[in-house]
Amino acid sequence: MTTGERASTSTSPDNPDFHLCARHTHVHARARSGVRGSIVVMTSYDWNAQTYAENVGFVPELGRTVLDLLDPQGHELVLDLGCGDGVLTAELASRAGRVHGIDASPDMVAAAQDRGLDAQVVHGAKIAEAITEGRLVAGSFDAVFTNAALHWIPAAQDVIAGVHQLLKPGGRFVGEFGGHGNVASLSIALHAARRLHGVEPAAHPWFFPTAAEYEELLRAGGFDVRLIEIHHRPTPLPTGAAGWIETFGDPFLGDLDADTAQAVAATAVELLEVSMRDSHGNWTADYVRLRFAAMRV
Numbered sequence: 686m687t688t689g690e691r692a693s694t695s696t697s698p699d700n701p702d703f704h705l706c707a708r709h710t711h712v713h714a715r716a717r718s719g720v721r722g723s724i725v726v727m728t729s730y731d732w733n734a735q736t737y738a739e740n741v742g743f744v745p746e747l748g749r750t751v752l753d754l755l756d757p758q759g760h761e762l763v764l765d766l767g768c769g770d771g772v773l774t775a776e777l778a779s780r781a782g783r784v785h786g787i788d789a790s791p792d793m794v795a796a797a798q799d800r801g802l803d804a805q806v807v808h809g810a811k812i813a814e815a816i817t818e819g820r821l822v823a824g825s826f827d828a829v830f831t832n833a834a835l836h837w838i839p840a841a842q843d844v845i846a847g848v849h850q851l852l853k854p855g856g857r858f859v860g861e862f863g864g865h866g867n868v869a870s871l872s873i874a875l876h877a878a879r880r881l882h883g884v885e886p887a888a889h890p891w892f893f894p895t896a897a898e899y900e901e902l903l904r905a906g907g908f909d910v911r912l913i914e915i916h917h918r919p920t921p922l923p924t925g926a927a928g929w930i931e932t933f934g935d936p937f938l939g940d941l942d943a944d945t946a947q948a949v950a951a952t953a954v955e956l957l958e959v960s961m962r963d964s965h966g967n968w969t970a971d972y973v974r975l976r977f978a979a980m981r982v
């Protein structure tokens with residue numbers, strides 16, 4: 686579903702907290718208590734810039750410290766890999782000379798362009814293809830920056846090879862993404878909820894490496910690794926587990942019909958309530974981040 690698109694809704698008879706779209710794979714949020722809401726199911730590349738900002742606006746906010754690690758200079762050309770809706774890219778653009786964003790989601794790229802940013806749709810594992818097609822120029826970037834995107838791209842070697850091609854010799858590759866153990870509670874709850882509703886297990890969708898694993902990949906890809914570390918970052922969820930699942934839960938729900946998807950999501954939220962919601966109704970997720978800074982040899 687793209688920004689601005691509106692589907693008609695109807696209330697599920699079994700669960701009045703959730704409202705279904707007429708289009709079968711979309712279930713819409715009507716958060717009432719902050720404990721439950723409704724879920725919008727999207728494909729991985731069909732991100733919705735509006736719900737993204739509402740549910741997980743903390744992502745670019747918390748990414749600002751990764752920008753400090755990059756320390757962009759006023760004369761540099763920087764690529765933002767998985768730029769999303771451009772909130773953080775705009776901050777990057779205010780510090781660097783020129784910035785170009787790439788993202789696999791047309792909706793996110795459109796949102797970034799609406800901010801006046803230079804961005805295009807490119808799959809992070811297909812940078813080499815984009816170079817061949819003349820959409821990106823090899824050896825032209827001083828740095829490649831990335832925040833909260835690489836765990837969506839399991840073909841890590843292809844990403845690293847593409848970044849290596851784009852960078853000038855000595856160029857920096859700096860970023861942060863989900864590390865080993867990231868959102869374990871949310872993943873387990875979604876896996877368990879599928880089981881409880883009698884549906885097939887879903888394949889684990891994310892790439893959450895340890896620091897040692899990712900360092901090995903970077904070195905093999907021609908990078909000198911200057912910093913690589915895992916840090917645990919308990920992260921408040923403004924719209925609770927329901928909002929998080931609405932934004933990121935598609936890999937666990939996208940193959941299900943709307944009734945089953947909403948039932949699985951509601952069960953997952955119920956399972957998570959005990960450990961993730963405090964007595965004031967605030968939700969906190971078990972985020973683990975992997976942060977790195979590497980140099981193209």
Ligand SMILES: C[S@@+](CC[C@H](N)C(=O)[O-])C[C@H]1O[C@@H](n2cnc3c(N)ncnc32)[C@H](O)[C@@H]1O
Nearest residue numbers: 745767768769788789790808809832833834837
């Ligand atoms: C959590 S958002 C982070 C966006 C932005 N970097 C930020 O900090 O707000 C993850 C982004 O990765 C993008 N993404 C997912 N898979 C991708 C892929 N294969 N190639 C490029 N971008 C991808 C999504 O479309 C989304 O915009």
